[in-house]
Amino acid sequence: MNFKINNWRVLISIIFSVFIFVNCAGKARKPAPKPIGQISPHFEISLRLADSLWANRTNPDNALDALYAYEYLAQKDSTNLPIWSKLVHAYYFYAEYIQAQNQVRRDSLFGIGYNITREMLKRSKPYQSVMVTAGDPLLALKSLESPYEQILYWGTACLAQWSATKGEIVQRGQRKWIFAALNQIHDLDSTFYFGGYDRFMGALLCVDPAAGQNAPDEARKYFDVAREIAPDYLGTYILEARYYAPLVQDEALFNQLLATVRTAELDLKKPYGPENYFEKRRCEYLELAASEKGWFNKQ
Structure with missing residues (x-):
């Protein structure tokens, strides 16, 4: 993912202002380790602003800015599955609706969304365990637990849209994975x-x-x-x-x-x-x- 964060306007200025304040205030002593699952104040502010952009995604600029924002937040907290899910959803939305007339661009965005999903699945311990013992990605999908249905749905949607223009051979090659993913999504929600x-x-x-x-x-x-x-x-x-x-x-x-x-x-x-x-x-x-x-x- 090579997007640069250069379109945020208000969002990025607030983030940097908070970071500068936090860094200056924290030089006197090393901060205590952050408990697992705890969201820092500046991260929470950034997330609210990103969600605000997303809520107004009928504007193409807002849709793109939201994508940038979620990517930034995902990189800041690489274990935050809900954020990664929002990011893949943003890739799907931007490709499906904003880039509807640009097939090359659509394919690229759908591909990124799907690849993010596959990487995040590897971070699921049950998924990895099945892959190690059985080496079967379709069986491994059945091991996923909630809230994996979120990123799995949008990643599968990206894959389906990407393969839709690739001909019958490619579609047949992806068919089993897509249906297995959908069945697991249905089981979870x-x-x-x-x-x-x-x-x-x-x-x-x-x-x-x-x-x-x-x-x-x-x-x-x-x-x-x-x-x-x-x-x-x-x-x-x-x-x-x-x-x-x-x-x-x-x-x-x-x-x-x-x-x-x-x-x-x-x-x-x-x-x-x-x-x-x-x-x-x-x-x-x-x-x-x-x-x-x-x-x-x-x-």
């Missing part, structure tokens, strides 16, 4: 990120080259469950419109799903409000793609 597991599974079954004949029916059920968990999470409707409707050649459903997204009330104060903001903007793109690529003209 079945409703994580507002129905993320079911939303993810619904989309995957629509594009999985190894999916069986019942895949469309199963995919629809997953989308239905995701909607039950979070009826106003618009990404579920967009994914169903993008993948399921063309798969079953249901143009009426496609139009209905996009109409639901268009007319949905936007509340940016919700934790997924920024995602909904960008999902609404995808309606026109999907309509254009459906027309140009003939999604509903298959014989």
Whole structure:
């Protein structure tokens, strides 16, 4: 990770001011060791500011600044799994929504997010124990405990998006790991990120080259469950419109799903409000793609 912290404005000035004060005040005597899990005051202030940037991530500058901030904090406290989870989420968000039209940049960001996840999994003692004794990463995934579902979800999302443009051979190579990771996420928190597991599974079954004949029916059920968990999470409707409707050649459903997204009330104060903001903007793109690529003209 070679990002430089050069975009923080207010955040970085406050951090440096606090650090200078702490360093000057602490020269008289060596500070006592920090108890495990204790968050220092300046770290907590920095985290609050980073979270504030993240809450306003509809602004691309804020989204990037939040990514920089989480990376800085993760490097300052390399054992803080929740911070690393926020960082991988930030990489996913920035690639998926802000860099949506730049495939090369998207791939790079998704790759970084996934690689961070793999490195953090190695810090799990149960995971490492299974890898040493069995050498099976799929079996090792089953050993992960909460809150690993957070970083595992976003890392898996990064991997899935990265592999989506790499062809069937690459997709088949990543298939087992992705499904194993999703199953473990479900075991740890079945409703994580507002129905993320079911939303993810619904989309995957629509594009999985190894999916069986019942895949469309199963995919629809997953989308239905995701909607039950979070009826106003618009990404579920967009994914169903993008993948399921063309798969079953249901143009009426496609139009209905996009109409639901268009007319949905936007509340940016919700934790997924920024995602909904960008999902609404995808309606026109999907309509254009459906027309140009003939999604509903298959014989």
